[in-house]
Amino acid sequence: MTYLAVSHVTKTFGGLVALDDCSFVIAPGRISCVVGPNGAGKTSIFNVVTGFIKADTGTVVFKDKDVTSLSRHDRVRLGIARTFQNLRLFEELSALDNVLVCLADEAGNGPLAAMFRPFHTEAVLKRKKAEAAALLDEVGLGHKIEVPAASLSYGQKKLLCIARVLATRAELILLDEPTSGLAAGALDAMVTMIHTLKARGRTLLVVEHNTRIVQRIADDVLFFHRGRLLAQGSPDEITSNEELGRIYFGRGDEH
Numbered sequence: 001m002t003y004l005a006v007s008h009v010t011k012t013f014g015g016l017v018a019l020d021d022c023s024f025v026i027a028p029g030r031i032s033c034v035v036g037p038n039g040a041g042k043t044s045i046f047n048v049v050t051g052f053i054k055a056d057t058g059t060v061v062f063k064d065k066d067v068t069s070l071s072r073h074d075r076v077r078l079g080i081a082r083t084f085q086n087l088r089l090f091e092e093l094s095a096l097d098n099v100l101v102c103l104a105d106e107a108g109n110g111p112l113a114a115m116f117r118p119f120h121t122e123a124v125l126k127r128k129k130a131e132a133a134a135l136l137d138e139v140g141l142g143h144k145i146e147v148p149a150a151s152l153s154y155g156q157k158k159l160l161c162i163a164r165v166l167a168t169r170a171e172l173i174l175l176d177e178p179t180s181g182l183a184a185g186a187l188d189a190m191v192t193m194i195h196t197l198k199a200r201g202r203t204l205l206v207v208e209h210n211t212r213i214v215q216r217i218a219d220d221v222l223f224f225h226r227g228r229l230l231a232q233g234s235p236d237e238i239t240s241n242e243e244l245g246r247i248y249f250g251r252g253d254e255h
C-alpha cells in the first residue's frame with residue numbers, strides 16, 4: 001500500500017516558485033522531519049498535503065487514494081490533520097471547547113435529531129465532553145479543562161493544538177514547528193508527546209528547525225531548499241552531508 005505519496009508537486013505564487021517538482025513517499029508509523037532554511041517550502045508542502053493550497057501540478061496519494069482534488073475537510077475525514085505555526089486556537093473558549101469543536105460528528109446527530117430527540121443529543125454531547133476531557137488528559141492538560149485558551153502558557157497552547165488534532169482521529173498528523181518558542185521543560189514535554197503519538201500508531205510529518213530535536217525524534221528527514229526536495233534520508237545521513245550543512249547554516253541562522 002502507498003501510505004503517503006507526493007508526486008511532482010509544483011506551486012508558484014506569482015513569479016515565485018514555492019515548490020519545484022517535489023516527490024517523496026512516507027511509510028506509515030514513522031516520524032519524518034521536514035527541514036530547510038527559511039522560505040524553503042516546508043509549510044507549502046504541508047499546505048499541499050492537507051489541502052490548504054492547491055498545487056499547480058502534481059498529485060497527493062493517501063492510503064492508495066488520490067486526494068489531490070479533495071477539500072481540506074474531506075482530507076481530515078480520511079485521516080489527515082495538522083497544526084499551524086500560529087496555533088489558530090479559539091482564545092476565548094475553554095480548552096475543552098477548543099477540543100470539542102474538532103471532534104468528529106456522530107452520524108444521526110444533526111439539527112433534526114436535536115429537535116426531535118433532545119435526550120439523544122444531550123447524551124451525545126456528554127459523551128463528546130468526556131472524550132474531549134480524556135484527550136486533554138492525554139496531552140497533560142487534564143487540570144486545565146475549563147481554562148480559556150488565552151490563559152494557557154505558550155507550551156500548554158501547543159499541547160492543546162495536539163489535543164485538537166487527536167480529536168479529529170487523524171492517523172497522519174502534520175505538526176508545523178511544534179517545539180518553536182518552547183522553554184526546556186515544555187520542549188521536553190512536546191518531544192515526549194511526539195514519541196507517544198508514534199507509539200500509538202500515528203504517522204507524523206514535523207517541520208522542525210532545531211537539528212538537536214530532529215536527532216531526538218526523526219526516523220527520516222526531508223531536506224528542502226528553494227522549493228526543491230534536495231535529499232531524503234536518516235538524520236545521520238542528512239546531518240553528516242557537508243553540502244546540506246553549508247546550505248542550512250550558510251546564512252548564519254541559529255538552528
Ligand SMILES: Nc1ncnc2c1ncn2[C@@H]1O[C@H](COP(=O)(O)OP(=O)(O)OP(=O)(O)O)[C@@H](O)[C@H]1O
Pocket residue numbers: 013016017018036037038039040041042043044045
Ligand atoms: N500565500 C503565499 N503567497 C505568496 N508567497 C508565498 C505564499 N506562501 C508561501 N509563499 C512563499 O513561498 C516560499 C516558501 O514559503 P514556505 O512558507 O513554504 O517556506 P518555509 O520553508 O515554511 O519557511 P519558514 O521556515 O520561514 O516558515 C517563500 O518564499 C514564501 O514567501
